Amino acid sequence: MRDDAAPPGLIVIGASAGGLEALTELVAAFPAGLPATVLIVMHVGANRSMLPELLARRCALPVRHARDGEPLTPATVLVAPPDRHLLVAMDGGQGRVRLSRGPKENHTRPAIDPLFRSAAEACGPRTVGVVLTGYLDDGTLGLRAIKACGGVAVVQDPADAAVPEMPASALRHVAVDHAPPLREIGALLCGLAGAFKPAPAAPRAAAPEWVRIENGFARGKGDMKDLKKLGSPSTYTCPDCGGALWRLSGAPPHFRCHTGHSYAAHTLLAQQDLVIEEALWAAVRALQEKARLAEQLAEQAGESSPEQPAAATPAGHASYAALAARAHDTARWLRDQLLARDAP
Structure with missing residues (x-):
């Protein structure tokens, strides 16, 4: 043109x-x-x-x-x-x-x-x-x-x-x-x-x-066929939508998914840190919920301590109380690791 x-x-x-x-x-x-x-x-x-x-x-x-x-x-x-x-x-x-x-x-x-x-x-x-x-x-x-x-x-x-x-x-x-x-x-x-x-x-x-194709993505018009003209699939996923990222040719290294989200390499690295942190906090939440549910089941089973050999859990654990204690310990350890990331 x-x-x-x-x-x-x-x-x-x-x-x-x-x-x-x-x-x-x-x-x-x-x-x-x-x-x-x-x-x-x-x-x-x-x-x-x-x-x-x-x-x-x-x-x-x-x-x-x-x-x-x-x-x-x-x-x-x-x-x-x-x-x-x-x-x-x-x-x-x-x-x-x-x-x-x-x-x-x-x-x-x-x-x-x-x-x-x-x-x-x-x-x-x-x-x-x-x-x-x-x-x-x-x-x-x-x-x-x-x-x-x-x-x-x-x-x-x-x-x-x-x-x-x-x-x-x-x-x-x-x-x-x-x-x-x-x-x-x-x-x-x-x-x-x-x-x-x-x-x-x-x-x-x-x-x-490459300029015209990437401009098309910014306007919401690009697709996977366009990505094939610019690079090849990478082993990474998009932190925004979870789609496959394509590594595009040229320097500096940069990536784009077929939805259109784009990352220069250092920004992708920083965003992966955020995704990891969110996943770890989600794991803390899940462990705390597991511990609370196990405690409720322990109360219904009449357990008074983790060592009490009352009712074995369906998963084969010695007791619901022991399961709750392990979940609490794991959640506490994981939380400590997350908080240590911010320590000077």
């Missing part, structure tokens, strides 16, 4: 932990006439967000939550609303916002990667992607898509970030163009946006297939 219309200049920014302070400082550097649209994703999940109001206090541009279908307008800052992926699409040469409740990526919605990938496909070399402070590795794959489509990659210097993991991941896996400290990024983006002004309409090559 080729697009002969000149897409708008677009700056897409992703942040997570420590992002409010970083974004507030960054948008304060934007002048009122910035010749580009600015789209922002911060990991807010489904929680009510006052991010636009907070940023507007320091920004010379209008700042608000994005609305589905609205055109990309220069000198405007649009923020992903809670529980929606913020996407970009071209419609007859006009760039537009698309909001989606597509599958979570890196266990979050809104996520940074869907915004970056869709911006790369829609606007190609007129896209600047910016990864700021945050945990794990959301934004890395999206920044890779921006570079693959001819855009510019900017990453906050990890040594300058409140949480360095996200920018450090991007630097490891993407040929980043600029990695300045936060205080220099605003002026850099203004300079890059200035280069958008005289851009004439020109033919543009289609985005790589």
